[in-house]
Amino acid sequence: MKEERKRSEIMQSALKLIAEKGFIGAPMAMVAEKANVGIGTIYHYFKDKNTLINKLYMELEGKLIKFLEGNYNEGDSVRERFLQLYRGVLSYFTDHPLEFRYMEQYFNSPYSIDLRRDRIFDDSREGTILKKLFLEGVEQKFIKDLPLVVLFALSFGPILLLLRDQILGFVTLNDTLIEKTIEACLDSIKR
Amino acid sequence: MKEERKRSEIMQSALKLIAEKGFIGAPMAMVAEKANVGIGTIYHYFKDKNTLINKLYMELEGKLIKFLEGNYNEGDSVRERFLQLYRGVLSYFTDHPLEFRYMEQYFNSPYSIDLRRDRIFDDSREGTILKKLFLEGVEQKFIKDLPLVVLFALSFGPILLLLRDQILGFVTLNDTLIEKTIEACLDSIKR
Amino acid sequence: MKEERKRSEIMQSALKLIAEKGFIGAPMAMVAEKANVGIGTIYHYFKDKNTLINKLYMELEGKLIKFLEGNYNEGDSVRERFLQLYRGVLSYFTDHPLEFRYMEQYFNSPYSIDLRRDRIFDDSREGTILKKLFLEGVEQKFIKDLPLVVLFALSFGPILLLLRDQILGFVTLNDTLIEKTIEACLDSIKR
Amino acid sequence: MKEERKRSEIMQSALKLIAEKGFIGAPMAMVAEKANVGIGTIYHYFKDKNTLINKLYMELEGKLIKFLEGNYNEGDSVRERFLQLYRGVLSYFTDHPLEFRYMEQYFNSPYSIDLRRDRIFDDSREGTILKKLFLEGVEQKFIKDLPLVVLFALSFGPILLLLRDQILGFVTLNDTLIEKTIEACLDSIKR
């Protein structure tokens, strides 16, 4: 119990520091301090900084996927499922800005070398869902017949950019704006 | 003359190293070595590493804008001008992958703190052009009536993501694919 | 009983690790792991690492002396007793290479500060035996009249060097070679 | 000029500290301090601690060999040449106790892994001289017909042990004692 608490506090501390100041701005000593833990303690739970960073990423990714799956209803129309995914990503990261900043930095760093975003279409559950949704849409002639990477970029490129702007304080997205935006995303992949 | 050459070689060296290995992978000593210049010399041209990084970014941005302006024809239709801009960004960064990697890293780092992307709509020439184009499109009822940031995200979000994938080797974009993609981008902002 | 087993396994573990990897290559955690014992347990049996190392040395020394005494026959001639001691040391360490490596490292480290080799002539049983043998040989005009340290160095210097070479794999000593070698050692102290 | 002085002071500092306190007792910060040099400076001259230690060893070995060669006269009889070598080693290390302690520790550590004492018979000048001397002695039926390693051990084992005792203060060797000792060493390899 207690041990899991320490592990979790270390991860929280790392999440905050790295999200706010980047990997360099988050020395292990500072992570330890913010977690109210001795430096050595971190090394009981994580082999080294690299491992901490990767484990943290994987945990955050897991949480995101769980959330998206919770909102995803196989019975809905393709259109509705797309809108639901877009809405989900936007609302999840709006509620979890640190996680957005962290994941963004993670992808933009050598840490993600073995775990590139092309994973998005790998055989993980998340990858499968998205891939199947795209293929189903293409088959129904609802979605343009373009490569998956292109469809992905059209779908999520704008959303990721907007989330960034929102988290940095350049926009505030209200509900009607969000609906208009995700409709626009759909417009770009719709036939 | 000669002095300008040194300055330029330092910047080239920094560009390559940082684009390929990130800011951490580019210590000043290595930048100097790759530029065939003494370490101290860098500090004659740039106050410190921070300054070098910022100056380099500004230079790269300037080159990009110049290129885009060269391809931009005020006489063209709004539609054509959008397509031209999209095409321009895609082709410029396809030809200059190091610059793409550099700028991407720059935005994703504490170095860009004072120079946020909201500059895109500031009073620089580039900002003005893009802003005017969006406003003109909205006025003509050709473009959706959405905030500029949203329109920007819809326009360039997909393109930036695709460029990344292409540079990392996950896709290869041929001309017809490019045309389809930029049409799709236009679809998302078109009424 | 069981407690003694733990103590003994800790010592075995320390012996192996230190003999093979040196004092630095044998952290307490590793000693504990190899002994299938909790880290804390070591500290029940030994005050600290220093104590463990010293106790281990003393135990190994005791075993060696016991072995040498077993082969030592007061009734033999001085000459025979010398040869028997030389033979004993060679055969004991050939059969116990880890113990040789351990003791060698021990003497060559700050750990042995309080327990220098001059002990060899102290009032321990071993010291007494060797001292008496040298003195008896000198008195019988069989051994050169030299200081005890010198006689000791002449006797055992070559043997220790050879053992080292053998354990490291540079020589293999067979029985005839051993006999020739110990005769040569005797030649150096013989009148 | 000045640069070479710093390099040399770093080596002197390392020599003293390591000889007196061992490799662990000589942290880089202490080496730097004793050399009146910044920590970073050490790393200009030596890639890392390992390299410093190895370079230092090689330098000390070079000095020793030079000294021994200076005292070695090809025209002398085999007997005289042996005595001269023994005398040389004894007097060199008596005058340079730190170097003795350093080299002793070096051989007894993982640092010497790639540079084992079997080098003594390799094709370095030193190795060649000693090897030739042994072979010549054997051929002249002056020296026992034993493997080189054994002859080496008989010759230098006692001397190294005695030097150790002397440096630690357990004996003081005067000239007559030295002469008797090296004669005894010769006795062990003489036919």
Next chain:
DNA sequence: TATGAATGAGCGTTCATTCAT
């Protein structure tokens, strides 16, 4: 008695920056 999570001083090393030449 036995455990191992927790600790933090201390290590080797890096690197942006300075300054005498």
Next chain:
DNA sequence: TATGAATGAACGCTCATTCAT
């Protein structure tokens, strides 16, 4: 102007030791 030797703060990480269970 150009250099690179010199610096030391700061980093990631190790490990002997403690102590609550």
